[in-house]
Amino acid sequence: MKFKIAFTLLGVFFAFNVASAQDCTVTLSLFNESAKVNNFSDAYPKYKQLLENCSDFNKLIYQRGAKMLEDMIDVAETEERKQELIQEYINNQMMRLEKFPNDTKEGDMLADVAMIKYKHEVGSLEERLESFEKVVETDKDNFSSPVAIYAYFRIANDLNDAGERDIQFLFDKYDEVIELIETQENDKAAEAKPLIEKQEAQEELTRRESRILKNSEIYLRNYTKIKGSVNSLLGSKADCDNLIPLYNKDFEAKKGDVDWLRNANARLSAKDCTEDPLFFKVSEALHKIEPSANSAYSLGQLAEAEGNRKKALAYLNEAAELAKDKSRKSRIYYRIANNYKAQGSFSQARSYYRRALDNKPSLGVAYLKIAEMYAKSANDCGTTVFEKRSVYWLAADYAKRAGRVDPSLSSNVSATVESYNGRAPQKSDIFQEDAAGKKISFSNCWIGESVTVPNL
CATH class of the missing domain: 1.25.40 (Serine Threonine Protein Phosphatase 5, Tetratricopeptide repeat)
Known part of the structure; x- marks a missing residue:
């Protein structure tokens, strides 16, 4: 008898849950449809009903609820009602985080x-x-x-x-x-x-x-x-005209303060305020107290300005080793790469551009620099005129990557790609060589990569 009662109660409970879930499904569907067309007079009561009876039923309650409340705030007729809706919106986002923590990012x-x-x-x-x-x-x-x-x-x-x-x-x-x-x-x-x-x-x-x-x-x-x-x-708040007087004024009082020196050094360096004597004073004081990526980088900048490239590279490499932040590392590696590129050491330069990209994949300008070096090396790679000109396809591919990861370069990238493709073999050249789809290797020069001849 007890078993029958228990079984009956279980059945009732199960049936209640099924019915409750069905009610939530219906109410959510009706709410969603009304909210989508901004029928707030119908959607809002259903939203309140869902919060009261189905608060952990489906994340859509809060997703659609947030959009509805935002729209209602924009058309609120009184300031008092507007403030009420703003608070409801805040509650909606916090309830979503509480009810669906695994599907919701707190930061969002x-x-x-x-x-x-x-x-x-x-x-x-x-x-x-x-x-x-x-x-x-x-x-x-x-x-x-x-x-x-x-x-x-x-x-x-x-x-x-x-x-x-x-x-x-x-x-x-x-x-x-x-x-x-x-x-x-x-x-x-x-x-x-x-x-x-x-x-x-x-x-x-x-x-x-x-x-x-x-x-x-x-x-x-x-x-x-x-x-x-x-x-x-x-x-203009952060230009050298403002920064130098600001830091000059406090230097004597702050020259033993590591935090102040670190901040001043980073700001002056970032804005290229490196020609003023203050920059050397700050950099030297910081490096004595606490050799760091920032101070080593600054001393590298100073060595560059003096024309001492060897000393500059030594400081910059020290800075890269000391840097903990990836964006900072990337910036340093990029500067080192530019130094090697200026010397014509393209293989070394590419190595450092790639290190810069490993630390900051969105550094599209590094791809452009590699593309430029490839284009400059066209005559040194390949064994035939066709193969030498094929280097430009590889250069164009690298230039395209720059635009994909950094859209701010898109106009420059378009012009560069067009220029490289214009110097690469054209459709008639490909036909004459019967080369469409073939892979050309540049293993005979520093590039060491290959390119597939396109079907133009």
Whole structure:
């Protein structure tokens, strides 16, 4: 008898759950359809019903809910109602994180909250700044929205313009924001790199791979635009005319302060304020107290300015070994590569350009430099005129990679690729040599790569 009762109760419970799930499915479907067409009078009550009875049923509740609430905020008739909806939007994003933590990035949700406050000027500038700082402190690896990153720096700039924060604060925020952008650029470029190489090898991408590549390239274009906007905001505030008096004034009092020296050295170096005596004083003082990547790099710059290339390369290599940050390493390797390229040591230069790319896959200009060296070596590679001119196809391929990982170079890349392809064998040459589809190797020169003759 007890077994029958238990079984009956289990059946009732199961039936209740099935019915409840069916109700949630129906309500969610109706809500989704109404919200999609901005029928808020029908969608909003169903949304509230889902939150009350089906809060952990499906992530779509919160995805569609966020979009609906954003639209409702924009058309709110009173300020009071607008503020209520903003709070509901914030609650929606936090509930999504709570109910679906495995499918939700905390950084994305916190950035959404910071952005809604920024867009609708909720709280003071300082309070809005704190919302973005919370994203960085909590989950900066997933702080990926280009618009949100720009908004973060815009608030810092507004605080400086209002006289509420000093110029050093703005410089610190600039460094932080550029690091955020470059981290995301590197991630997207690294994601795209194997897919670009697969395309270049004339292998077909899967639908998923095509989608990943397209999204990566969209993000890279957006990060390029945002970086330009951030630099425009900082503008003349960070030029040598402002930096040198600022740091000169405090040098005697701060020359034993490692943090101050490190900051001044990095800023002066980044803005190429290297001809003023202050730069040497700061660099030398820093290297004595704490030999580091920054101080070694600066002394390398000074040696370059003096024309002592050997000494410069020694300091720059020391800087690269000491550097912990990948973007910093990349910048140093790139400078070393340029030194070798200027000497005509193309193989050494390529090695360092590749090291720079390993540390910063979005450094498209390094691909352009390799392409340029290949083009300059055309007469030294291959055994026939056709083979020598085929080097230009390889140069064009490298130039194309530059545009794929750094969209800011696209106009320069297009002109460069057109120029190289114009110097490569043409359709009649390929036909005459019967070379279409054949692989040409350049193992007889420093390039050591090969290229497949295209079917033009």
